[in-house]
Amino acid sequence: MSGPRWLVPLxxxxxxxxxxxxxxxxxxxxxxxxxxLITAPESLEALALSLRTAVASTLLVIVLxxxxxxxxxxxHGRVRAGLRAVLLAxxxxxxxxxxxxxxxxxxxxxxxxxxxxxxxxxxxxxxxAVVLAQTFVAMPxxxxxxxxxxxxxxxxxxxxxxxxxxxRTRILARIxxxxxxxxxxxxxxxxxxxxxxxxxxxxxxxxxLAGVTRTAPLEIYLARETDPDAAVAxxxxxxxxxxxxxxxxxxxxxxxxxx
Amino acid sequence: xxxxxxxxxxxRGVDATVSVGAGRTLAVLGPNGAGxxxxxxxxxxxxxxxxxxxxxxxxxxxxxxxxxxxPARRRGMVLLSQDDALFPMSVLDNVAxxxxxxxxxxxxxxxxxxxxxxxxxxxxxxxxxxxxxxxxRRVAIAxxxxxxxxxxxxxxxxxxxxxxAASSIRALLRTLLADVTxxxxxxxxxxxxxxxxxxxxxxxxxxxxxxxxxxxxARPRTRFAARMAGRVLIEGxxxxxxxxxxxxxxxxxxxxxxxxxxxxxxxHPAAIPVALDSxxxxxxxxxxxxxxxxxxxxxxxxxxxxxxxxxxxxxxxAATLAVGTRIWCGVPRGLPAYAL
Numbered sequence: 250m251s252g253p254r255w256l257v258p259l260x261x262x263x264x265x266x267x268x269x270x271x272x273x274x275x276x277x278x279x280x281x282x283x284x285x286l287i288t289a290p291e292s293l294e295a296l297a298l299s300l301r302t303a304v305a306s307t308l309l310v311i312v313l314x315x316x317x318x319x320x321x322x323x324x325h326g327r328v329r330a331g332l333r334a335v336l337l338a339x340x341x342x343x344x345x346x347x348x349x350x351x352x353x354x355x356x357x358x359x360x361x362x363x364x365x366x367x368x369x370x371x372x373x374x375x376x377x378a379v380v381l382a383q384t385f386v387a388m389p390x391x392x393x394x395x396x397x398x399x400x401x402x403x404x405x406x407x408x409x410x411x412x413x414x415x416x417r418t419r420i421l422a423r424i425x426x427x428x429x430x431x432x433x434x435x436x437x438x439x440x441x442x443x444x445x446x447x448x449x450x451x452x453x454x455x456x457x458l459a460g461v462t463r464t465a466p467l468e469i470y471l472a473r474e475t476d477p478d479a480a481v482a483x484x485x486x487x488x489x490x491x492x493x494x495x496x497x498x499x500x501x502x503x504x505x506x507x508x
Numbered sequence: 509x510x511x512x513x514x515x516x517x518x519x520r521g522v523d524a525t526v527s528v529g530a531g532r533t534l535a536v537l538g539p540n541g542a543g544x545x546x547x548x549x550x551x552x553x554x555x556x557x558x559x560x561x562x563x564x565x566x567x568x569x570x571x572x573x574x575x576x577x578x579p580a581r582r583r584g585m586v587l588l589s590q591d592d593a594l595f596p597m598s599v600l601d602n603v604a605x606x607x608x609x610x611x612x613x614x615x616x617x618x619x620x621x622x623x624x625x626x627x628x629x630x631x632x633x634x635x636x637x638x639x640x641x642x643x644x645r646r647v648a649i650a651x652x653x654x655x656x657x658x659x660x661x662x663x664x665x666x667x668x669x670x671x672x673a674a675s676s677i678r679a680l681l682r683t684l685l686a687d688v689t690x691x692x693x694x695x696x697x698x699x700x701x702x703x704x705x706x707x708x709x710x711x712x713x714x715x716x717x718x719x720x721x722x723x724x725x726a727r728p729r730t731r732f733a734a735r736m737a738g739r740v741l742i743e744g745x746x747x748x749x750x751x752x753x754x755x756x757x758x759x760x761x762x763x764x765x766x767x768x769x770x771x772x773x774x775x776h777p778a779a780i781p782v783a784l785d786s787x788x789x790x791x792x793x794x795x796x797x798x799x800x801x802x803x804x805x806x807x808x809x810x811x812x813x814x815x816x817x818x819x820x821x822x823x824x825x826a827a828t829l830a831v832g833t834r835i836w837c838g839v840p841r842g843l844p845a846y847a848l
Contacts (some may be wrong), residue, residue: 329783333556335586391801405589405591406554406593406595408549408554408580408587408589408593409554409587409589409593410552410585410587410595410605410609411554411579411580411581411649412552412580412581412585412586412587412655412661413581413586413605413609413652413655414582414584414609414610414655415581415609416581416605416609419609423595423597423605424595427596427597428596
């Protein structure tokens with residue numbers, strides 16, 4: 250499919266719009282000092298925190314998001330439509346709104362946060378809050394990925410496995426989950442990338458405490474005026490990760506090998 | 509392991525009653541869309557029936573209380589589907605799946621033994637994608653048998669196989685099914701002949717005839733069952749040693765019930781010669797006059813249906829026929845008649 254020729258200039262314009270900022274960022278980078286800038290204590294601290302929290306929230310997304318994808322297939326009609334709308338809302342919600350919502354749920358005076366506070370557990374403005382914020386915004390990627398994979402997945406093998414005497418858990422572990430492998434990987438990679446880039450909800454709900462809640466995006470935002478070179482260097486790291494993630498997650502299904 | 513069952517699946521118009529004795533093989537014979545697969549799925553509880561009464565060896569697996577129905581994994585009825593549905597793991601792991609699910613420590617040994625029985629021990633390390641159609645079916649059979657089923661449910665075991673693979677698997681099943689209680693579906697009278705002790709003929713979701721294979725296939729009681737058995741049913745009334753057909757002619761038959769009873773003979777349509785003119789009276793056939801009602805192309809031949817008799821003719825001859833053409837059908841004399 251190549252389409253009519255007048256698509257070409259529009260496509261070029263589109264490519265320019267996407268590529269120009271990336272090129273601009275690279276043009277601004279002080280390549281000679283790049284390594285020094287990235288390995289500066291503040292940068293390393295932020296990067297390490299980002300990595301830790303993003304890994305933690307990706308694990309949470311897998312553990313909670315996969316069951317949510319199954320739950321979405323188990324309900325039908327309006328209930329499914331309604332549930333899906335709620336579960337996928339963080340995908341399109343402005344992150345700062347998400348952060349506020351998290352604050353009123355898990356903050357010190359929040360719906361769940363207040364009883365937790367009474368029990369001596371404080372969530373807001375801790376690293377746990379960062380993980381919570383990242384999980385909140387990244388979960389929809391897994392839910393949507395699992396749900397659509399389940400929709401395309403026939404249940405023949407599961408049925409046969411049941412007649413062979415397998416329990417539901419065994420069927421899930423040996424038949425369904427392996428078949429969902431590619432969807433699970435895609436969901437996890439996208440969730441990890443989204444968690445790594447989280448900014449608005451984190452800032453609102455977790456604040457910007459160096460070493461505790463100041464992840465790489467927050468460090469970039471803070472450094473952009475005081476130390477633009479460091480900000481650009483950190484940005485490049487996140488850019489490389491983003492491009493790599495997309496390259497991994499969006500391969501056409503045919504080249505992925507389903508067996 | 510005597511199985512008695514009645515299953516109703518409203519969405520697919522199925523309401524069927526079947527039974528099979530311990531160690532016997534029941535063939536559910538019917539055309540595509542008759543609901544044969546649905547019956548197997550309902551028996552295994554893979555498709556949840558609207559109403560079901562399933563008893564295996566006196567134990568109720570499904571009854572009036574739907575919530576009390578025994579789930580698929582505890583029924584001991586293993587379903588072998590047309591598409592094999594091999595799991596994305598090695599052949600050996602596929603076959604070991606059943607015994608492992610039962611928590612057996614010797615699962616691998618059982619799997620190897622069953623693979624050997626189907627002649628596939630050398631395929632143990634292959635993945636399902638590396639098997640031919642015939643190999644995949646053999647592995648699926650081994651996997652089903654390895655689960656030590658109380659009842660084996662085979663859905664069209666030869667579907668999708670080439671002629672050679674189908675005939676070698678037919679021979680394999682003849683030995684493997686000898687002592688396993690089995691329900692298999694087929695649209696082919698040959699499978700019923702070669703594999704089954706009992707036959708249930710299904711038409712539009714209902715079992716219309718149920719009996720021993722010899723009885724149902726050689727002495728069908730309905731036109732539909734006769735058709736599935738590869739025969740035509742010629743019905744009439746006994747008059748002495750003759751069967752008086754509904755069209756007015758009569759045919760000499762052997763045996764049969766007393767005079768005045770309804771009776772029939774079942775004839776292979778290829779054994780009925782067809783002529784355009786009244787043939788000489790002599791010969792081993794009783795000639796019955798018919799007007800062609802329909803002409804049904806069936807691959808390499810055409811079946812000419814009259815009001816009472818149907819006969820197979822070759823396509824060249826069929827080209828001289830049209831609906832309404834007067835033909836003479838030679839019904840063999842002295843076929844055994846039986847009461848309807």
